[in-house]
Amino acid sequence: MLLIGAAAGLLVAMSLMIARAIMGPSHYDRILAANSFGTKTVLLLAIIGFVFGRPAFLDIALVYALINFVTTIALMKFFRYRSLAAPLTTHTPKEGGNG
Amino acid sequence: MSAVLTHFNYVAVIVLMMGGLYILLSTGNLVRRMIGLAIFQTSTGLFYISLGKVSGGTAAITLDAVSAEGQALAARAGAEQVARYGVEGVIYSNPLPHVLILTAIVVGVATLAVGLAIAVRLREAYGTIETDEIQALDRVLTAAGQVEPAP
Amino acid sequence: MTGYIPGFDANLALDAILLVMLVVIVAAIAATHRMLSAVILMGLYSLVSAVWLVVMDAADVAFTEAVVGAGVSTIVLLGAILLTRGAAAKVSGRRRFLPAVLALGVGAILIYATLDLPDFGDPASPANAYVGRAYLEATGNDMGIPNVVTAVLSSYRGFDTLGETVVIFAAAIGVAIMLGFGERAMADRTIEPLAGGPADHHVVLRVAAKLLIPIIALYAFYVQFHGDLGPGGGFQAGVILAVAVILHALVFGLKDTMAAVKPKFARGVAALGVLLYAGIGVTCIVNGGGFLDYDHLFPRHIEAQIPDWILGPADPAHPHHWGQHFGIMAIELGVLFTVAATMVTIFYGFAGRSMEAPQPGAPRSGAA
Amino acid sequence: MADALFWAGGGLAAAGALLALIGALGVLRFPDVYTRIHAASITDTGGATLMILGLCLISGLSLVTLKLVLVWVFIMLTSPAAANALANAAYSAGHTPWIGSFRIMQDNRKGGSR
Numbered sequence: 149m150l151l152i153g154a155a156a157g158l159l160v161a162m163s164l165m166i167a168r169a170i171m172g173p174s175h176y177d178r179i180l181a182a183n184s185f186g187t188k189t190v191l192l193l194a195i196i197g198f199v200f201g202r203p204a205f206l207d208i209a210l211v212y213a214l215i216n217f218v219t220t221i222a223l224m225k226f227f228r229y230r231s232l233a234a235p236l237t238t239h240t241p242k243e244g245g246n247g
Numbered sequence: 248m249s250a251v252l253t254h255f256n257y258v259a260v261i262v263l264m265m266g267g268l269y270i271l272l273s274t275g276n277l278v279r280r281m282i283g284l285a286i287f288q289t290s291t292g293l294f295y296i297s298l299g300k301v302s303g304g305t306a307a308i309t310l311d312a313v314s315a316e317g318q319a320l321a322a323r324a325g326a327e328q329v330a331r332y333g334v335e336g337v338i339y340s341n342p343l344p345h346v347l348i349l350t351a352i353v354v355g356v357a358t359l360a361v362g363l364a365i366a367v368r369l370r371e372a373y374g375t376i377e378t379d380e381i382q383a384l385d386r387v388l389t390a391a392g393q394v395e396p397a398p
Numbered sequence: 399m400t401g402y403i404p405g406f407d408a409n410l411a412l413d414a415i416l417l418v419m420l421v422v423i424v425a426a427i428a429a430t431h432r433m434l435s436a437v438i439l440m441g442l443y444s445l446v447s448a449v450w451l452v453v454m455d456a457a458d459v460a461f462t463e464a465v466v467g468a469g470v471s472t473i474v475l476l477g478a479i480l481l482t483r484g485a486a487a488k489v490s491g492r493r494r495f496l497p498a499v500l501a502l503g504v505g506a507i508l509i510y511a512t513l514d515l516p517d518f519g520d521p522a523s524p525a526n527a528y529v530g531r532a533y534l535e536a537t538g539n540d541m542g543i544p545n546v547v548t549a550v551l552s553s554y555r556g557f558d559t560l561g562e563t564v565v566i567f568a569a570a571i572g573v574a575i576m577l578g579f580g581e582r583a584m585a586d587r588t589i590e591p592l593a594g595g596p597a598d599h600h601v602v603l604r605v606a607a608k609l610l611i612p613i614i615a616l617y618a619f620y621v622q623f624h625g626d627l628g629p630g631g632g633f634q635a636g637v638i639l640a641v642a643v644i645l646h647a648l649v650f651g652l653k654d655t656m657a658a659v660k661p662k663f664a665r666g667v668a669a670l671g672v673l674l675y676a677g678i679g680v681t682c683i684v685n686g687g688g689f690l691d692y693d694h695l696f697p698r699h700i701e702a703q704i705p706d707w708i709l710g711p712a713d714p715a716h717p718h719h720w721g722q723h724f725g726i727m728a729i730e731l732g733v734l735f736t737v738a739a740t741m742v743t744i745f746y747g748f749a750g751r752s753m754e755a756p757q758p759g760a761p762r763s764g765a766a
Numbered sequence: 767m768a769d770a771l772f773w774a775g776g777g778l779a780a781a782g783a784l785l786a787l788i789g790a791l792g793v794l795r796f797p798d799v800y801t802r803i804h805a806a807s808i809t810d811t812g813g814a815t816l817m818i819l820g821l822c823l824i825s826g827l828s829l830v831t832l833k834l835v836l837v838w839v840f841i842m843l844t845s846p847a848a849a850n851a852l853a854n855a856a857y858s859a860g861h862t863p864w865i866g867s868f869r870i871m872q873d874n875r876k877g878g879s880r
Contacts, residue, residue, distance in 0.1 A: 149776065150773070150776025150777060150779060150780045151776055151779055151824075152408050153780050153783070154776070154779040154780045154782065154783035154817065154820075155408075155412070155783075156783075157780070157783030157784060157786065157787045158783050158786060158787075159412075159415055160787055160790070161783070161786045161787045161789070161790035162419070162446075162790075163419060163422075164787075164790035164791065164793065164794050165790055165793065166419065166422065166423060166426075166442060167794060168793050168794055168802075169426075169435070169438060169439060169442060170426045170430075170435075170439070172435075174799055174856075174861065175434060175435075176799045176803075176852060176855065176856045176859075176861065177799060177802060178434075178435055178438045179438070179852060180793070180799070180802055180803055180806055180849075180852060181438075181793070181806075182438050182441055182442060183806070183845070183848050183849070183852070184789070184790070184793065184806040184807075184810055185442055185445065186445065186468070187810045187814060187841060187845055188786055188790075188810070188813075189445050189446075189448075189449055190814075190837060190841065191782070191783075191786070191813065191814055191817050191818075192449055193449060193452060194817070194818065194821055194834065194837060195779065195817070195821070196412070196449070196452055196453060197452075198821055198824060198825070199408060200305070200408075200409065200453075200455075201305070201316050201319045201320055201323070202305055202306060202316060202457075203825055203830040204308075204628055204629075204829075204830070205306070205452060205457050205460075205629060206830060206833040206834060206837060207461065207621065207628060207629055207630065207833070208448070208452060208457065208460050208461050208464055208629065209837050210617070210833060210836055210837050210840065211461065211464060211465055211617065211621070211634075211638060212445075212448070212464045212465075212468070213837055213840040213841050213844060214610065214613070214614050214617065214638075214641075214840055214844065215464065215465055215468060215469040215638075215641055216468075216844065216848075217606070217610065217645070217843075217844035217847070217848055218469060218473075218641050218644060218645045218648065219441055219468055219469055219472050219473070220848040220851075220852070221603065221607075221645070221648050221649065221848070221851065222472065222473045222476055222644075222648055223438065223472070223476070224848075224851055224852055224855045225648055226434075226476045226479075226480065227434070227855070227859075228855035228858065228859055230480065230483075231480070232473070232476065232477055232480060232647075232648065232652070232748070232749040233647070233651065233652035233653075233749045233750060234651060235649075235650055235651025235653070235654065236599070236600040236603055236604065236648075236649050236650075236651075237599050237600075237604070237651075252410075253517035253518050253519075253520075254512055254513065254515065254517070254518065255414055255417070255518070256413065256417065256518045257509075257512035257515055257518070258509055258512065259414075259417035259418070259420070259421060260417075261505055261508045261509050261512065262421050262424075262505065263420055263421060263424055264505070264508070265501040265502070265504060265505035265508075266421070266424035266425065266427075266428055266501075267424065268497070268500070268501045268504065269428055269497050269498060269501040270424075270427060270428050271497075272496075272497030272500060272501070273428070273494050273497040273498070276433070277482075278433060278475070278478050278479060278482055279433060279436065281475075281478075282427065282436055282437070282440055282475070285440065285471065286424055286427070286440075286443065289443070289444065289447060289463075289467070292459070293420075293447060293450070293451075296451060296454045296456050296459065297454065297518060298515070298516075298523075298525055299454075299456075299525065299526065299530065300454045300455060300518065300519050301455075301519060301520075301521045301526050301530075302409070302410075302518075302519030302520070302521070303519075303521070304455055304521070305455055306455040306456070306457045306629070307455070307534065307545075307546040307547055308457065308544050308545045308546065308547075308627075308628060308629070309534075309537070309538065309544045309546065310544070328521070331521075332521040332522075332527075334531060334534045334535055335538070338521065339455075339534050339546075340454070340455040340456070340526075340530075341525055341526045341529075341530030342530065342533060342534065342546040342547045342550060343525075343529060343530055343533065343550065344456075344525075345456045345458055345459050345547045346547055346550045346551045346555060348456070348459050349458055349459050349462050349547070349551065349631075349633060350551070350558075350559065350562040350633065352459070352462045352463055352466055352467065353462060353466055353562070353566060353633045353637070353737060354562055354565050354566060354569075356466050356467075356470055356471050356474070357565065357566045357569030357570075357740060357744075358569060359471060359474065359475075360474050360569060360573050360744040360747075360748075361569050361572040361573055361576075363474060363475070363477075363478035363748070364478075364572065364573045364576040364577050364747060364748075365576065366478060366482060367478060367481040367482060367576070367577060367748075367751065368576050368577075370481065370482040376482050600851050600854060602847050602850045602851060602854075603847060603850075603851045606843060606844065606847035609843060610840075610843065610844065613840075
């Protein structure tokens with residue numbers, strides 16, 4: 149019963165995130181909303197697995213916890229550096245190289 | 248009233264489909280059109296999955312009815328339903344639409360990528376990706392003889 | 399309403415809420431004229447549909463949608479928008495009215511058509527009662543693997559999946575030809591690191607990425623090899639593997655990634671996947687079965703040599719279906735190769751293309 | 767004993783959801799990017815920890831608990847890193863905070879943009 153309540157709370161939090169994604173003034177608000185939405189979706193997937201009695205479906209929550217990171221980096225790189233190919237470092241490879 | 252409850256899924260999927268169609272038609276920008284097309288494709292997938300759902304069913308990964316999960320599911324679905332619709336004591340949703348939609352999603356992304364590649368090449372050739380501007384440029388260029396007229 | 403169980407309100411309520419969320423997101427995409435927020439909302443759209451698919455008991459499809467929809471398609475769209483900069487998305491007024499009327503008209507006709515569809519979730523509907531059940535019952539003794547979706551995808555319907563793998567391979571070739579070659583492709587250009595303040599040197603990201611890339615790749619193989627026991631399989635695993643390479647390219651720069659996974663190597667692996675898939679089919683023919691009929695993958699004398707501890711002692715009541723197990727595993731591996739190499743090739747095409755486009759109206763005749 | 771664990775787990779999960787909800791409210795109402803990043807990322811990781819702890823109590827010692835712990839580890843790894851990168855990008859893109867002025871930003875920017 150409490151799990152369904154937790155799922156409902158998460159759904160409300162996710163809809164607030166959608167509201168922020170839609171009206172967010174700057175692009176960074178939108179990336180933030182997408183990132184936070186992703187983390188909440190991971191939790192919702194975990195809870196759905198338990199509410200519907202098939203907890204073996206945590207793989208989907210697991211995989212999305214990883215993919216969310218990649219999408220956020222791609223969006224951040226796009227808005228800030230306008231290029232998907234540039235390495236995220238300021239020293240040239242010769243000098244730095246180890247990150 | 249019950250018609251709304253039982254057909255809500257189909258109506259919602261069609262609203263999504265029409266949203267995709269509207270986005271597709273209401274703009275000349277090629278990339279935005281492909282977003283509309285992607286929404287349209289995904290909604291057809293949602294429609295198939297809605298058809299395949301069996302209420303009280305679980306995912307089509309067979310589990311034995313005596314396991315804790317199996318008993319919990321059977322208790323929730325009611326013994327009479329399980330007897331009538333269950334396979335070896337567990338009700339499953341229909342797995343066939345899942346197979347179709349699984350490959351449809353991956354092929355959808357592959358074709359989206361090819362479409363976007365064409366849009367990029369159009370941008371490099373014509374300098375714009377608005378369809379009406381491209382057509383206008385085409386007319387100008389075929390008149391000037393730089394581009395052989397379309398067959 | 400024969401046999402419809404109105405219960406499980408949690409399932410129905412969740413399904414309804416998620417669908418309403420999807421409609422809100424599509425309305426927001428339709429309303430916004432900024433391409434960038436449309437792409438972010440597209441990511442949210444496929445994420446919510448992934449959760450909805452889990453609620454609809456479609457675990458494998460939710461897996462694919464979460465990985466492909468929110469991950470790869472967002473990155474491909476970003477690459478495309480990057481390469482088509484300067485083309486503002488002008489949405490003129492007169493264009494809005496006619497499509498709206500058309501969409502409403504077609505929508506009304508379709509909704510009218512759905513009135514005589516079977517009730518949602520009705521176990522006795524023709525689709526669920528006959529064909530669906532036949533496969534659920536048959537997979538147990540035909541193949542002996544729990545995941546019916548993978549069984550149907552790779553064995554009952556193996557020939558179609560081979561076709562889909564070739565379609566994906568063709569998409570890889572298409573994108574490689576259009577964006578991967580020519581003087582503006584990545585092969586012959588160096589990208590200098592970002593000029594900028596100290597904040598542009600993302601140490602945290604580089605360390606986190608170094609930690610995560612091996613985990614993502616390992617997880618991809620986990621998804622691949624337990625594809626017939628739980629949700630997972632070749633398609634999802636291929637995309638996860640590609641996401642690991644894309645993460646490396648995003649953080650450490652395309653130059654280093656292309657040094658590690660050369661574009662020519664990626665195209666070769668894409669071909670290798672299709673070759674492996676068709677090769678398995680041909681070996682079945684050579685062993686006397688039909689194309690892609692895995693029961694004939696192992697001739698009798700080889701099957702006898704497979705030790706018992708792999709799948710338990712042989713008892714005639716439940717035959718082991720060695721051929722089916724290894725056949726499905728092998729073609730899923732082929733699909734993994736093709737899908738992973740395709741997504742990597744597509745990313746190389748979009749990320750590696752530089753953007754200096756000619757002025758409008760002056761197309762170079764015979765542009766390479 | 768079993769349902770005591772079940773209720774304890776459910777309570778923790780509900781607490782996690784409440785935290786996530788408060789975080790979402792924060793993201794909605796805070797004035798500028800930095801405070802929103804702060805609100806979102808802290809309540810995300812906090813809510814995730816509470817919720818996953820609750821689910822672990824419910825699922826007891828099994829493969830599912832291992833997967834839950836793995837989900838927790840990945841959220842702990844990625845969410846703060848992403849929030850840090852986002853704040854970094856916003857800062858280097860010149861977003862000045864709405865409340866008060868970071869003197870260090872000015873010095874850094876003067877120092878940074880040589």
